[in-house]
Amino acid sequence: MKNRVVRFFQFLEDNKGMALPLGISLPNKDKFRITTKGGLIVKGDLDLSNVQLNSLPNDLKVGGYLDLRNTSIKSLPNGLAVGDGLYLFGTLIKSLPNGLTVGGKLELTGTKIKSLPNGLTVGGDLALSKTLIQYLPNGLAVGGDLDLFGCTSLTSLPNYLKVDGELTLYGTKIQSLPNGLYVGGNLNLDSTKIQSLPDYLKVGGHLILKYTPLSNKYTKQQILAMIEAKGGYVNGNIYI
Numbered sequence: 001m002k003n004r005v006v007r008f009f010q011f012l013e014d015n016k017g018m019a020l021p022l023g024i025s026l027p028n029k030d031k032f033r034i035t036t037k038g039g040l041i042v043k044g045d046l047d048l049s050n051v052q053l054n055s056l057p058n059d060l061k062v063g064g065y066l067d068l069r070n071t072s073i074k075s076l077p078n079g080l081a082v083g084d085g086l087y088l089f090g091t092l093i094k095s096l097p098n099g100l101t102v103g104g105k106l107e108l109t110g111t112k113i114k115s116l117p118n119g120l121t122v123g124g125d126l127a128l129s130k131t132l133i134q135y136l137p138n139g140l141a142v143g144g145d146l147d148l149f150g151c152t153s154l155t156s157l158p159n160y161l162k163v164d165g166e167l168t169l170y171g172t173k174i175q176s177l178p179n180g181l182y183v184g185g186n187l188n189l190d191s192t193k194i195q196s197l198p199d200y201l202k203v204g205g206h207l208i209l210k211y212t213p214l215s216n217k218y219t220k221q222q223i224l225a226m227i228e229a230k231g232g233y234v235n236g237n238i239y240i
Contacts, residue, residue, distance in 0.1 A: 040057045040059070040060050041060075041061045042060070042062045042063060043064075044063060045064035045065045045067075046062050046064070046065070046066050046067070047065075047067045048066075048067060048068055048071060049067045049068065049070055049071065049087070050069070050071070052071070053072060053073060054072050054074070055073070055075075056073070056076065056080070057077060058077045058078050058079055059077070059078070059079035059080075060079070060080050061079075061080075062082045062083060064083055065083075065084040065085040065086070066082045066084075066086050066087070067085075067087045068091055069088065069089045069091070070089070070090035070091070071090075071091055072091075073088075074091075074092045074094075075093060075095070075097075076093065076097050076100065077097065078097050079097075080100055080101075081100075081101045082101070082102045082104070083104070084103055084104035085102070085104035085105040085107065085124065086102045086104075086106050087107040088106075088107060088108055088111055089107055089108075089109055090111075093111055093112070094111075094112045094113060095113065095115065095117075096113070096116060096117050096120065097117065098117045098119060099117070099119050100117060100120055100121075101121045102120075102122050102123065103123040104123055105122075105125040105127065105144065106124070106126050107125075107127045108126075108128050108133075109127045109128065109131065109147075112131070112132055113133060114131075114133060114134050114153075115133065115135055115137075116133070116137050116140065117137065118137045118138070119137075119139075120137060120140060121141065122141070122143060122144075123144075124144040125142070125145045125146075125147065125165065126142045126144070126145070126147070127145075128147060128151055129147045129148065129150050129151065129168075130149065130150040130151070131151055132151075132153050133148070133151050133153060133154050134153045134154060134155075135154070135156065135158075136157060138159065139158070139160070140161055140162070141163075142163045143164050143165070145163070145165035145166045145168070146166070146167045146168070147168050149170050149171050149172075150170075152171065152173060154174060155173050156174060157174065157178045157181070158178060159178040159179050159180055160181070160182075161180075161181050161182070162182045163185075164185070165184060166183070166187075166205065167183045167185075167187050168188045169192050169194075170188060170189075170191055170192065171191070172192060174192060174193070174194065175193045175194060175195055176194065176195065176198070177198045177201065179200055180198070180199070180200045181201050181202070182202045183202070183204065183205070184204040184205070185204060185205040186203075186205035186206045186207075186208060186236065187203045187206070187207050189207070189208055189209050189212055190208050190209075190212075191212070192212055193212070193213065194209075194214060196214075197214070197227055197230070197232075198230070198232075199230045199232070200230065200231045200232050201227055201230065201232035202232050202233055203233070203235065203236065204235050206236035206237050206238070206239060207236065208239045209223070209238065209239060210239055214240070215240035219240075220238045220240055223238055223240070224238060
């Protein structure tokens with residue numbers, strides 16, 4: 001099946017501008033069709049992991065997940081939209097296209113990614129652990145967890161960052177949190193160098209401050225009082 005998919009993409013690449021009929025499909029559940037604008041639509045999942053594939057067509061739309069792990073892909077096409085997860089572990093990708101939309105998990109762990117584009121939408125988890133990421137864009141919203149474990153090049157977070165799941169900063173060099181930070185799950189600051197708490201910090205789960213300058217300086221009650229005095233809250237426990 002994968003070989004047929006690869007040959008199909010190669011056909012598109014070798015025949016740019018050629019008029020192709022609507023309703024093109026491949027066997028089994030994966031359905032393909034060429035739109036009148038030349039874009040490719042995959043109604044289900046598209047698993048291209050571990051195949052020799054160098055590029056994808058522009059305006060590719062995948063209704064399910066797109067798995068590109070351990071491929072030779074160096075860049076993603078403009079107009080890419082993925083309804084579920086996008087898995088890029090083991091690729092050579094260093095940047096993402098503007099306007100990328102991922103409905104599920106965006107897996108970037110182990111890639112050489114250094115920055116994320118403005119307008120990025122991630123409906124599930126955003127996995128960036130042990131990457132070379134240097135900054136996150138303003139207005140970033142993550143529908144699941146944001147894992148920044150071991151991102152040693154990251155020194156700050158954008159204002160009003162919104163994470164519906166857990167935010168993990170263990171192993172980063174971040175020393176302060178942005179104003180208006182919202183974390184729907186746990187905020188894990190274990191072993192970081194965070195020295196102060198921002199205005200309007202909102203944590204739906206637990207606040208983990210073990211082995212931080214704050215845990216050595218304040219009690220749980222003092223920390224909670226500071227957060228509330230700045231217009232924030234912690235719904236769970238505070239661990240120091």
